[in-house]
Amino acid sequence: MKQQLETIFKNANEDLAKASSINDIEEIRGKYLSRKGEFNEIKKNLKNLSDEDKRIVGSLANEITQKLEASLKAKYDEFYQKELNEKLQKERIDITLPGKYVPTGKVHPLTSTTNEIVSIFQSLGFSVAPDRNSPEVETEYFNFDMLNVPKDHPARDVQDTFYTTLAPNVVLRSQTSGAQIHVMEEQKPPIRIIAPGRVYRNENINARKNNFFHQIEGLYVDKDITFGDLKGVLNEFIRIYFGASRPTRFRNSFFPFTEPSAEVDVQCIMCEGKGCRTCSGTGWLEILGCGMVDPNVLRGVGIDPEIYTGFAFGMGVERLAMLKYAIDDIRLFFNNDERFLHQF
């Protein structure tokens, strides 16, 4: 039996010498040292020996298996380190490499400006008119007739308004004011809406003018609405949009659909009122038109001007964005130059 033990030990060491991986080690451990391993098979036969031999062979078996355990462990550790190093080497990450650039989209500055203006008016109790009340392709009826614009008004001239070939009276809207008519034909007062959208005019394009741009229309009709309400709402809007510090003024004006009418100026942000090229030396910049809804307009949509009054306003989104961000050329909004767009 001693002979047998020595032989198994020798075989085990030979196997171990050939081992080249942790897997091999585990196999060897299984073959020799597990419950069904070769050493255990021998140990099972110990009971047939005399007490004296049992002691000698038993302690030899223990000694040999302990030795084998020790060399298995040493080899195991060695392979473990080796495999770990290989793995680390293979999976090495160079953290000094620059990351992959994933370009992200940005909200267009006109969209974010519109969103901001809309949310300010929402906070003042206005809601956005449904899209069907604010179409870009309009009839003269909504764009002019019902807004009290006379048939011979120069704004109707093809030089200003784009007429379509769909029908003689179908135009690309030149103002969002037609939304007022759509809304009032559908709803009864109290009415408190805004309508943002694109408008078209046959302009010569330059730094201040484009042949399409964006407006936000507003309309408030109820009992006892006064010019004081108009001033209160618009001053509050300007205070929130530009910050408390920007001086504003209401200036007398004329629009066919409001009486009285006004335009609102804010102090020029380029020169702070001193006068510069942007404000043509006046120190002020116009941001919107407004007024009390003309009784003719109310009557036209079946609202009794003896009972109800209202105010309306229309502001240019490009204008408001240019003033807030000191943008000096309207064409920048439409060139799709990423160097510009990514600043917002």
Ligand code: DAH
């Ligand atoms: N629609 C006018 C324009 O495009 C602006 C305007 C002025 C709108 C007075 C209004 C208003 O609602 O009451 O120039």
